[in-house]
Amino acid sequence: MTQSVMVLNGPNLNLLGQREPGIYGAHTLTDVEGLCRSACAQHGMTLEFRQSNHEGVLIDWLHEAGAAQARGELAGVVFNAGAYTHTSVALHDAIKGAQVKVIELHISNVHAREPFRHHSYLSPAVQGVIAGFGVHGYQLAIAALAMDKQAEVK
Ligand code: DQA
Numbered sequence: 001m002t003q004s005v006m007v008l009n010g011p012n013l014n015l016l017g018q019r020e021p022g023i024y025g026a027h028t029l030t031d032v033e034g035l036c037r038s039a040c041a042q043h044g045m046t047l048e049f050r051q052s053n054h055e056g057v058l059i060d061w062l063h064e065a066g067a068a069q070a071r072g073e074l075a076g077v078v079f080n081a082g083a084y085t086h087t088s089v090a091l092h093d094a095i096k097g098a099q100v101k102v103i104e105l106h107i108s109n110v111h112a113r114e115p116f117r118h119h120s121y122l123s124p125a126v127q128g129v130i131a132g133f134g135v136h137g138y139q140l141a142i143a144a145l146a147m148d149k150q151a152e153v154k
Pocket residue numbers: 011012013080081082083084085105106107108109110117
C-alpha cells in the first residue's frame with residue numbers, strides 16, 4: 001500500500017518568506033510544500049501538507065494522523081509546531097495519546113537562539129528532532145520516515 005506523510009505546520013509558518021528572513025530564509029510555505037511533495041514522490045509516498053495557527057486544530061490533525069497510521073495508511077508526521085513547541089503540554093499529550101510517529105522539525109537551530117526556545121514539550125513524545133537545516137530539514141525528516149518504513153519491512 002502506498003503510504004502518506006502528513007506535514008503539519010503551526011503558528012506563523014504561513015508567513016514564511018516574509019517573516020524574519022534572516023532566521024527562516026526566503027522560501028515561502030508554498031515552496032516548502034513543493035519540496036515536501038518531491039521528497040515524498042522520491043520515496044514512493046504521498047503528501048498531506050497543512051498549516052494552522054490554532055492549537056486545537058493541530059491536536060485534531062494529530063488524532064487523525066494516529067488513526068491513519070493505525071490503519072497502515074500513514075508513515076508518520078513531520079511537525080513544525082512553531083512556538084507551541086515551547087508552550088504546549090496539550091500537543092505533547094496529543095502525540096502520546098494518538099500513538100502517532102512524529103518527527104519534530106525546526107527550520108532554525110532553536111538551541112542557538114533565545115533560552116525560551118531551548119525547551120521543547122514535544123521532544124520527549126517524538127521519534128526524533130531535526131533543527132537548523134533551514135527548509136531542507138523537511139526533506140531530511142521525510143527521508144527519515146522513509147528509512148524507518150523500510151526498516152520495518154525488513
Ligand atoms: C521554529 C522555531 C520556533 O522557536 C519558532 O517559534 C517558530 C519556528 C522553526 O521552524 O525554527 O515559529 O519552529
